[in-house]
Amino acid sequence: MSKAALIxxxxxxxxxxxxxxxxxxxxxxxxxIASLVARARETSxxxxxxxxxxxxxxxxxxxxxxxxxxxxxxxxxxxAVVEKRNPDAFQNTDLQERLADLDVSTLVLTGMMTEYCxxxxxxxxxxxGYDVVLASDAHTTFSKPGLAGDMIVRHHNExxxxxxxxxxxxxxxxxxxxxxxx
Numbered sequence: 001m002s003k004a005a006l007i008x009x010x011x012x013x014x015x016x017x018x019x020x021x022x023x024x025x026x027x028x029x030x031x032x033i034a035s036l037v038a039r040a041r042e043t044s045x046x047x048x049x050x051x052x053x054x055x056x057x058x059x060x061x062x063x064x065x066x067x068x069x070x071x072x073x074x075x076x077x078x079x080a081v082v083e084k085r086n087p088d089a090f091q092n093t094d095l096q097e098r099l100a101d102l103d104v105s106t107l108v109l110t111g112m113m114t115e116y117c118x119x120x121x122x123x124x125x126x127x128x129g130y131d132v133v134l135a136s137d138a139h140t141t142f143s144k145p146g147l148a149g150d151m152i153v154r155h156h157n158e159x160x161x162x163x164x165x166x167x168x169x170x171x172x173x174x175x176x177x178x179x180x181x182x
Contacts, residue, residue, distance in 0.1 A: 003103060003178070004046075004178035023149065032135065051082070052117060088124045089120075096128065106132070110135045132165040133173065135168065136169055
């Protein structure tokens, strides 16, 4: 039987290291992700954390403190982790092989940053044939000059919901309902 997996993209300490520029709704997003992680554990749903290595001098440089998965996600030592260096969590990683080994056909996506790694991974997952569910209130980004973070999140929920992903709030996601959608 095919099943769902929860993917937590780039929710790392370094993303919350700028008190003058916090992620949009950051603490609430962390709370919603932690709730999804807890529910995934309760239902034995595969759970994979993705970590981005931004390279030398970047806030997410491996192995600096910013590299670590944010503890507010519910991450536990020993959880499955995929390391990446590109916005696409599949590019040059073993994510697809891990999902195949787990017989996963549906991905529930959460994380950071909405317009980069969440968007790119969502589109790639769709193109690889996965059913994708985007937790509409469990991904976030930073405000940009001329474009607030909440607008970026809403825009991507709208765009990705038009063909790439099913859009649901974190509270409405029940992992077992996605088994064998294909």
